[in-house]
Amino acid sequence: xxxxxxxxxxxxxxxxxxxxxxxxxxxxxxxxxxxxxxxxxxxxxxxxxxxxxxxxxxxxxxxxxxxxxxxxxxxxxxxxxxxxxxxxxxxxxxxxxxxxxxxxxxxxxxxxxxxxxxxxxxxxxxxxxxxxxxxxxxxxxxxxxxxxxxxxxxxxxxxxxxxxxxxxxxxxxxxxxxxxxxxxxxxxxxxxxxxxxxxxxxxxxxxxxxxxxxxxxxxxxxxxxxxxxxxxxxxxxxxxxxxxxxxxxxxxxxxxxxxxxxxxxxxxxxxxxxxxxxxxxxxxxxxxxxxxxxxxxxxxxxxxxxxxxxxxxxxxxxxxxxxxxxxxxxxxxxxxxxxxxxxxxxxxxxxxxxxxxxxxxxxxxxxxxxxxxxxxxxxxxxxxxxxxxxxxxxxxxxxxxxxxxxxxxxxxxxxxxxxxxxxxxxxxxxxxxxxxxxxxxxxxxxxxxxxxxxxxxxxxxxxxxxx
Amino acid sequence: xxxxxxxxxxxxxxxxxxxxxxxxxxxxxxxxxxxxxxxxxxxxxxxxxxxxxxxxxxxxxxxxxxxxxxxxxxxxxxxxxxxxxxxxxxxxxxxxxxxxxxxxxxxxxxxxxxxxxxxxxxxxxxxxxxxxxxxxxxxxxxxxxxxxxxxxxxxxxxxxxxxxxxxxxxxxxxxxxxxxxxxxxxxxxxxxxxxxxxxxxxxxxxxxxxxxxxxxxxxxxxxxxxxxxxxxxxxxxxxxxxxxxxxxxxxxxxxxxxxxxxxxxxxxxxxxxxxxxxxxxxxxxxxxxxxxxxxxxxxxxxxxxxxxxxxxxxxxxxxxxxxxxxxxxxxxxxxxxxxxxxxxxxxxxxxxxx
Numbered sequence: 001x002x003x004x005x006x007x008x009x010x011x012x013x014x015x016x017x018x019x020x021x022x023x024x025x026x027x028x029x030x031x032x033x034x035x036x037x038x039x040x041x042x043x044x045x046x047x048x049x050x051x052x053x054x055x056x057x058x059x060x061x062x063x064x065x066x067x068x069x070x071x072x073x074x075x076x077x078x079x080x081x082x083x084x085x086x087x088x089x090x091x092x093x094x095x096x097x098x099x100x101x102x103x104x105x106x107x108x109x110x111x112x113x114x115x116x117x118x119x120x121x122x123x124x125x126x127x128x129x130x131x132x133x134x135x136x137x138x139x140x141x142x143x144x145x146x147x148x149x150x151x152x153x154x155x156x157x158x159x160x161x162x163x164x165x166x167x168x169x170x171x172x173x174x175x176x177x178x179x180x181x182x183x184x185x186x187x188x189x190x191x192x193x194x195x196x197x198x199x200x201x202x203x204x205x206x207x208x209x210x211x212x213x214x215x216x217x218x219x220x221x222x223x224x225x226x227x228x229x230x231x232x233x234x235x236x237x238x239x240x241x242x243x244x245x246x247x248x249x250x251x252x253x254x255x256x257x258x259x260x261x262x263x264x265x266x267x268x269x270x271x272x273x274x275x276x277x278x279x280x281x282x283x284x285x286x287x288x289x290x291x292x293x294x295x296x297x298x299x300x301x302x303x304x305x306x307x308x309x310x311x312x313x314x315x316x317x318x319x320x321x322x323x324x325x326x327x328x329x330x331x332x333x334x335x336x337x338x339x340x341x342x343x344x345x346x347x348x349x350x351x352x353x354x355x356x357x358x359x360x361x362x363x364x365x366x367x368x369x370x371x372x373x374x375x376x377x378x379x380x381x382x383x384x385x386x387x388x389x390x391x392x393x394x395x396x397x398x399x400x401x402x403x404x405x406x407x408x409x410x411x412x413x414x415x416x417x418x419x420x421x422x423x424x425x426x427x428x429x430x431x432x433x434x435x436x437x438x439x440x441x442x443x444x445x446x447x448x449x450x451x452x453x454x455x456x457x458x459x460x461x462x463x464x465x466x467x
Numbered sequence: 468x469x470x471x472x473x474x475x476x477x478x479x480x481x482x483x484x485x486x487x488x489x490x491x492x493x494x495x496x497x498x499x500x501x502x503x504x505x506x507x508x509x510x511x512x513x514x515x516x517x518x519x520x521x522x523x524x525x526x527x528x529x530x531x532x533x534x535x536x537x538x539x540x541x542x543x544x545x546x547x548x549x550x551x552x553x554x555x556x557x558x559x560x561x562x563x564x565x566x567x568x569x570x571x572x573x574x575x576x577x578x579x580x581x582x583x584x585x586x587x588x589x590x591x592x593x594x595x596x597x598x599x600x601x602x603x604x605x606x607x608x609x610x611x612x613x614x615x616x617x618x619x620x621x622x623x624x625x626x627x628x629x630x631x632x633x634x635x636x637x638x639x640x641x642x643x644x645x646x647x648x649x650x651x652x653x654x655x656x657x658x659x660x661x662x663x664x665x666x667x668x669x670x671x672x673x674x675x676x677x678x679x680x681x682x683x684x685x686x687x688x689x690x691x692x693x694x695x696x697x698x699x700x701x702x703x704x705x706x707x708x709x710x711x712x713x714x715x716x717x718x719x720x721x722x723x724x725x726x727x728x729x730x731x732x733x734x735x736x737x738x739x740x741x742x743x744x745x746x747x748x749x750x751x752x753x754x755x756x757x758x759x760x761x762x763x764x765x766x767x768x769x770x771x772x773x774x775x776x777x778x779x780x781x782x783x784x785x786x787x788x789x790x791x792x793x794x795x796x797x798x799x800x801x802x803x804x805x806x807x808x809x810x811x812x813x814x815x816x817x818x819x820x821x
Contacts, residue, residue, distance in 0.1 A: 305484050307800040309759030314793040427647045440642035446636030
């Protein structure tokens with residue numbers, strides 16, 4: 001195909017609305033695929049490591065959804081920008097090391113939990129405490145023990161005793177008793193730090209959010225300078241990121257965005273293998289004709305009579321838990337080439353009789369050369385269209401298999417996300433973000449290829465067009 | 468070629484395919500078959516030992532030798548001690564008589580562990596779902612396709628093309644989820660108007676008459692059947708349209724028109740009848756595809772058919788059931804294709820008159 005022909009093709013292509021829509025959708029999915037390694041470089045690794053997600057809220061909707069629907073919400077935020085200050089206290093040989101995280105809490109809802117991660121390196125023994133300064137001027141002190149070079153994880157649960165004492169001092173122990181709380185273990189701790197100090201603070205349902213500037217200051221006293229290697233606060237809200245979280249507390253955006261390159265790869269590779277097998281098979285069958293043709297077409301008939309889906313289920317069960325995405329791609333494609341082979345055969349039968357091929361044959365070209373150099377290139381237009389048209393079937397089949405639990409367990413394909421959605425009963429429970437997005441993306445990528453394939457078919461194959 | 472010769476050839480073809488499917492099943496499951504039977508033997512021997520001990524106490528050595536003896540005996544019974552070329556006949560006989568042994572974990576509703584009992588109580592439910600949705604899809608597709616073909620480039624025609632191209636980009640089971648959300652769990656719909664989201668019948672209800680029972684089954688069928696119809700009627704209408712656009716341009720239609728025949732008679736009597744054979748062939752092939760959709764859709768709606776069965780057996784890795792599921796669903800689809808072949812013979816005048 002020379003440049004002029006390519007130009008002609010594209011000018012024809014852009015005259016078709018469906019083609020443009022399809023191309024637009026495809027570009028969207030390609031952008032999504034590029035975004036995957038950029039926004040979440042370790043995404044594929046992290047997806048299966050469930051421990052990695054232990055702090056996240058479980059089954060929470062996306063932030064923007066809470067914002068749009070005007071519900072009181074709080075985002076899940078991670079703060080790790082701290083001001084480091086180390087100075088010697090005058091008159092002593094003590095160092096006062098401070099790390100301060102300032103932020104403005106401006107959400108309409110209360111957080112559900114918070115976690116602190118602290119790692120320090122020191123030479124001399126230290127004493128450390130954490131001061132939380134609230135917008136209403138209250139200061140909450142929590143003294144903590146930090147070990148050299150090991151990560152300390154402090155959760156809101158550790159603050160219960162501090163909260164208990166603080167509330168009983170400020171609001172009176174009678175209030176605590178009237179709420180039925182006799183020991184600090186009974187306190188619900190996740191929201192208190194960010195609630196207004198008034199009656200009702202104990203329950204997330206009655207507590208009112210206290211907006212404003214908060215300061216988390218870590219103060220360490222030591223005989224020698226202390227290096228702070230990590231100081232991070234995670235405030236867990238009732239919503240999360242762009243796509244919410246799933247039943248395993250994972251960032252659902254990660255699954256969505258990594259699903260794109262995987263889906264494109266599955267679709268494209270499967271389609272490519274099927275088209276190559278189909279065209280070679282059909283050409284060989286049609287070119288040799290006679291008994292060979294009869295036998296080869298009988299095999300095609302047989303394979304067409306087999307129900308593909310039950311067969312795939314079975315083969316993947318045999319493959320066992322070692323099944324990888326490559327096995328799935330291979331299996332789907334070896335059951336998807338028969339229709340293409342039939343058409344390739346009929347095209348070959350027509351081409352074989354042309355004067356062009358006859359004369360090449362008379363020049364003494366080998367059958368192999370005739371088939372691969374002169375017949376197959378003429379089938380390229382048909383191949384291009386089928387390359388696109390074969391993609392949706394492959395993606396839908398993989399999604400179905402993943403849904404049945406026969407997918408590659410290490411990859412977040414959209415089908416597996418849907419399986420997870422059904423497992424956590426997303427529809428009855430209203431976790432819409434778990435099933436709407438993956439399903440729409442599957443449909444979107446399929447529609448993109450159907451539209452593109454349809455347009456290519458109309459332009460390049462006017463004779464066998466589907467009209 | 469007369470119709471009988473045609474039927475004979477088709478029957479021969481079907482038998483050939485069945486034999487090949489059996490051979491395929493055998494080849495693929497040779498190792499699994501041994502595994503299945505070994506499991507079964509172990510269970511039988513265990514029960515025998517328990518019965519023996521209950522009657523007379525035995526020493527551990529005695530139990531061990533007894534178990535080995537019995538295992539050896541059963542291995543001989545099932546042919547596990549023989550070479551593969553001898554065993555092939557045993558396995559083929561088992562496949563022919565639908566003897567798939569016992570399931571590892573699953574049970575039928577009557578409490579039986581026989582795989583064939585478990586599967587056969589599920590088949591009618593899947594056939595009901597598959598049959599109803601195929602019927603509705605076909606009727607709807609034929610009707611829309613006809614209308615579109617009769618007025619090419621009209622609004623209806625263009626929408627048939629768009630719907631035909633896009634609808635089967637959606638997975639039937641995902642559409643099922645969406646329908647559940649819209650019609651079964653939608654808080655905006657009053658409770659008594661909501662459609663049942665899952666199941667075949669309502670187990671909490673007591674039915675006073677058969678009619679009431681059928682009515683409730685139909686109510687439960689609305690959502691799964693709609694999901695299956697939504698994803699397939701479009702492409703089906705497109706196929707019919709493309710076939711009929713060619714037919715409607717032919718001379719005999721023009722003759723019929725010039726004779727002044729009513730439009731409906733031309734469309735349904737002439738055009739549709741002459742396009743029937745390819746339509747039937749395509750329908751037969753699409754049954755296999757729809758079947759794939761049906762089995763997953765069943766799991767969404769907890770429709771207790773073969774799809775639910777394969778879901779359950781995949782959850783528990785119940786190999787005998789997975790094996791039998793493949794075999795029986797393949798036979799069902801081959802049967803559907805065979806029926807379509809016969810219909811093709813009836814409708815195609817070239818076959819009938821020979």
